[in-house]
Amino acid sequence: MRTSVKYALWCGSFVVLLMYAVQYAVDRGLRKSKMQYFATWNDIYSGKINADVIVNGSSRAFLHISPQILDTILHLNSYNLGLDGWGFPMQFARFRIYLQHNKKPRYIIQSIDLDNFEDRKDLYSYRQFLPYLNDREIRDITSRYEGKFTFPEMYFPLFKYNNNLNLVKEGLFCYFNIGKVATNKLYKGFGPRSFAWDSSFERFKAAYPNGTVKPVQENAVREFEQFLNYCRDNDIKVIFVFTPILREELAMEKNAGEIIAMIDGYSKKYNFLFLNYANDTLGADRKYFYNSQHLNAQGAALFTTKLASDLKPFVQAAP
Amino acid sequence: MEEQEILLQLNNVFRKCFKRQDITVSPETSAADVTGWDSLTHMILINDIERHFSIKFKLMEIMKFNNVGDMLACIKKKVNT
Amino acid sequence: MLFNSFQFLLFFPVVTIIYFLLPHKFRWIHLLTASCVFYMMYIPVYILILFFTIIIDYLAGILIENADEERKFRFLIMSVIANVGVLCFFKYYNFFAANVDLLLHKTGGTANLPLLNILLPIGLSFHTFQAMSYTIEVYRGNQKAERHFGIYALYVMFYPQLVAGPIERPQNLLHQFHEKKKIDYDNVVAGLRKILWGLFKKAVIADRIGALIDPVFDNPHNYSSLAINVAVFLFIFQLYCDFSGYSDIAIGTARVMGFKLMTNFNRPFSSKSITEFWRRWHISLSTWFYDYVFNPLVAILRSWRKWAIVFGLLLTFFLSGLWHGASWSFILWGTIYGAALVYEFFTQAVRRRLFGMLPLWLNHALSKVITFTFIALTSVFFRAKTVTGAFYIYKRLPGIFSELSTSKSAARSRLFGDLDKGALLTCFLLILLLELTHHKEGKEPLDMFVGRQPRAVRLGVYFAMAFSIYLFGVFTQRQFIYFQF
Known part of the structure; x- marks a missing residue:
């Protein structure tokens, strides 16, 4: 009987050590992975971006602004940091991490959304943070949200990958350079979608026939101002861009005017350019959108071309 | 009434109640030993016994019946007073 | 505390090891404290509900055992009413009030009974039933009334089965707290x-x-x-x-x-x-x-x-x-x-x-x-x-x-x-x-x-x-x- 206990303890210790080793390999592997969850984060951490222009924002930055077109027309090096589903505080965190590992950009195109100043409650798409949990900045920012990483997830071996075996596999494959690893269709962080029109807007209209009011949260506003102060003090020019939105959607957002006026105010106060495409002609035609807030690939290409030519007089090409 | 006599009559009540002629009970017999004697039919049997011997059990007495022997003792006490 | 939580992964071995390290006469205090901690991880103040029913049933047990036939029954009823009352108040009052309102509304009247904005105490239905089992069994004479208040409290609060059963019977569980348990490999x-x-x-x-x-x-x-x-x-x-x-x-x-x-x-x-x-x-x-x-x-x-x-x-x-x-x-x-x-x-x-x-x-x-x-x-x-x-x-x-x-x-x-x-x-x-x-x-x-x-x-x-x-x-x-x- 005592022998069984001894065996169990020996085997147990061995398994635990092995799991720590595997976790190390998985973390390292995922930090090299091209999986869409990690591709942009990995570019940031590897410090190879060093762009002249950074596009910052949520999915409406990620899906709307093509660095390829910006680069061609403006003759400089741009990169899209757009972060799907997140409000400004997380966008700001990603930018801070960017600065830790890359040269500061000359320009920032800050995409403006109606939910820019709304910080979400839950830790949306938490998987993208998993390989970087030993980064202080990631720990601090994720700990603000419901479903934040727990003690066991941060310190027990492999526990953070509980129920995400595909990530373990991907991590190991990347680490040991074996097997078929993931790829992505991102170009410098930009991921346009060629989806057909989905019916989410119809559901939204049915649920809120009188439209909605987007919350403006104090902490998000405060962080937005911190960001603007930082850019002003470090000689980074911010360009606010309100990318196209479906007109019917805009009409349903009761405080859209107020939010746009806020940005206008910042534009004047900091002397930063504000390009507002909220009422752009693209917004009148559903064929450029796949839902009320998101352009499809065709719409994004048209829009970025327009944006780049509008920016040309204000932006200096790379030296 | 003697215990043997009560047991004999009790056996007949059992046979009638569960409609089986092959039942033979002893003081050690409990519900598990008799087909049909289960938690549901138990009270019908009790009622049959009461009718047969023209007696009335108390609730607490019934709650304490664990086997035929318990019943026997209780019936004996009631019939002989 | 939930069994499938990491708190429990820590709680369980610590409590068990201390249990075996302590001499038998102190173990009940340890288990009772551990059970209180376990319960209070949810909504601490609800422990008062437990104290209330534990005191009532503890006293009821002793009273029932010492009383004559008629008063025995009266004490049992009092204890049952106290237990069922607590259960009804926390678990069924809102349901009852909502349905009375609905009924009166249908018949043209209004009652507007106030609804209680409270959370159901965890495990209430389980430990209430276990406590009732005790007084009933004492009444039936199948269980001796427990004189040791701490042990009785432990019978109701024993942390493994406090929040989701099994709903134990006093004949099976109570005496086990008095027995001196030795650590046993099997x-x-x-x-x-x-x-x-x-x-x-x-x-x-x-x-x-x-x-x-x-x-x-x-x-x-x-x-x-x-x-x-x-x-x-x-x-x-x-x-x-x-x-x-x-x-x-x-x-x-x-x-x-x-x-x-x-x-x-x-x-x-x-x-x-x-x-x-x-x-x-x-x-x-x-x-x-x-x-x-x-x-x-x-x-x-x-x-x-x-x-x-x-x-x-x-x-x-x-x-x-x-x-x-x-x-x-x-x-x-x-x-x-x-x-x-x-x-x-x-x-x-x-x-x-x-x-x-x-x-x-x-x-x-x-x-x-x-x-x-x-x-x-x-x-x-x-x-x-x-x-x-x-x-x-x-x-x-x-x-x-x-x-x-x-x-x-x-x-x-x-x-x-x-x-x-x-x-x-x-x-x-x-x-x-x-x-x-x-x-x-x-x-x-x-x-x-x-x-x-x-x-x-x-x-x-x-x-x-x-x-x-x-x-x-x-x-x-x-x-x-x-x-x-």
């Missing part, structure tokens, strides 16, 4: 095995099924009839694994310290009738209702003969439904079982003759299939929060036939498209594993079977299970929020 191993198996059922099987079928029950409109059917039949396994898993952890935790708690589930899906099902499912509750409600009730009404049984069954199961939750769907669920047992009572002889004509294997297989189908279908009332919700699901179930008979390949491929096929397959494999284990358990106790295996096999199985709980168990809700990329 108990520790048996207990740990039970915990491991329970955790596997709860965190791996039940929660995995839950992740798959919760969206279906939450939004049945968005799913095909096939998906709804699958969800209905999976739900009963989820419920079983959830609850029996929790019971197993409770029994195992107590066992490690040397305490023996009663069996709560005994392979319920092997039942050949609904009556048998209730002898195998949540045994500690069904025997409670049998001993303290059904049996005395039918005894009092015994001159009604068969009708006493009919009335007894319906009332008992009505109350059992109500015990499960304060809503009409639970009441309906319970009452349907009452009706099913009445049906089985009256048709017992006919069914035996009819099924007796079949070969034995077919007889058993058919009985099991019918019983299981009934259990699975009625569980809809258990899962759907409202009666209307349950009826909507029933209305959708037959749609499966037209869906399956459709020849259009596009429609066919959509059928399973609603549910994640990989997750569905995993669930089926896990259920297969569960039922194979049950099958084995039917032949010999699992503990003995595992104990017979060579050491390497045993350790391998333990590690495999611990590993799968660790990596595939569901511990936070976040894990299954779908990544929308």
Whole structure:
């Protein structure tokens, strides 16, 4: 009987050590992975971006602004940091991490959304943070949200990958350079979608026939101002861009005017350019959108071309 | 009434109640030993016994019946007073 | 504190080790403190409710034992009223008030009874029933009144079974607190095995099924009839694994310290009738209702003969439904079982003759299939929060036939498209594993079977299970929020 206990303890210790080793390999592997969850984060951490222009924002930055077109027309090096589903505080965190590992950009195109100043409650798409949990900045920012990483997830071996075996596999494959690893269709962080029109807007209209009011949260506003102060003090020019939105959607957002006026105010106060495409002609035609807030690939290409030519007089090409 | 006599009559009540002629009970017999004697039919049997011997059990007495022997003792006490 | 939390992973070994290190006379203080900590992890102030009922029942026990026949009964009634009163106030008041309002509203009046904005104290229904069992057994003379207040408090609060049973009886549990427990290797191993198996059922099987079928029950409109059917039949396994898993952890935790708690589930899906099902499912509750409600009730009404049984069954199961939750769907669920047992009572002889004509294997297989189908279908009332919700699901179930008979390949491929096929397959494999284990358990106790295996096999199985709980168990809700990329 005592022998069984001894065996169990020996085997147990061995398994635990092995799991720590595997976790190390998985973390390292995922930090090299091209999986869409990690591709942009990995570019940031590897410090190879060093762009002249950074596009910052949520999915409406990620899906709307093509660095390829910006680069061609403006003759400089741009990169899209757009972060799907997140409000400004997380966008700001990603930018801070960017600065830790890359040269500061000359320009920032800050995409403006109606939910820019709304910080979400839950830790949306938490998987993208998993390989970087030993980064202080990631720990601090994720700990603000419901479903934040727990003690066991941060310190027990492999526990953070509980129920995400595909990530373990991907991590190991990347680490040991074996097997078929993931790829992505991102170009410098930009991921346009060629989806057909989905019916989410119809559901939204049915649920809120009188439209909605987007919350403006104090902490998000405060962080937005911190960001603007930082850019002003470090000689980074911010360009606010309100990318196209479906007109019917805009009409349903009761405080859209107020939010746009806020940005206008910042534009004047900091002397930063504000390009507002909220009422752009693209917004009148559903064929450029796949839902009320998101352009499809065709719409994004048209829009970025327009944006780049509008920016040309204000932006200096790379030296 | 003697215990043997009560047991004999009790056996007949059992046979009638569960409609089986092959039942033979002893003081050690409990519900598990008799087909049909289960938690549901138990009270019908009790009622049959009461009718047969023209007696009335108390609730607490019934709650304490664990086997035929318990019943026997209780019936004996009631019939002989 | 939940058993499937990391707090418990720390709590359990610490409490157990301290328990064995302390001399026997201090152990009750330690266990009682640990139980209070365990309980107060939820809503601390609710511990006062426990103190209230513990003091009342402790005094009632002693008073009942010393009183004469008539006053005995009066003390019992007082204690029962106090316990049921607390239960009604916290669990049923809102339900009652809402329905009175509704009734008065229909008849033109208004009452506007205020609703209480309170959370249900955790485990209230379980420990209240356990406490009532004590005073009733003292009244019946089957249990001596406990003089040691701390030990009595421990009987109600013993942390392994405090929040979800098994609902113990004083005859089985109380004396165990007085006994001096020595650390015993076999108990520790048996207990740990039970915990491991329970955790596997709860965190791996039940929660995995839950992740798959919760969206279906939450939004049945968005799913095909096939998906709804699958969800209905999976739900009963989820419920079983959830609850029996929790019971197993409770029994195992107590066992490690040397305490023996009663069996709560005994392979319920092997039942050949609904009556048998209730002898195998949540045994500690069904025997409670049998001993303290059904049996005395039918005894009092015994001159009604068969009708006493009919009335007894319906009332008992009505109350059992109500015990499960304060809503009409639970009441309906319970009452349907009452009706099913009445049906089985009256048709017992006919069914035996009819099924007796079949070969034995077919007889058993058919009985099991019918019983299981009934259990699975009625569980809809258990899962759907409202009666209307349950009826909507029933209305959708037959749609499966037209869906399956459709020849259009596009429609066919959509059928399973609603549910994640990989997750569905995993669930089926896990259920297969569960039922194979049950099958084995039917032949010999699992503990003995595992104990017979060579050491390497045993350790391998333990590690495999611990590993799968660790990596595939569901511990936070976040894990299954779908990544929308």
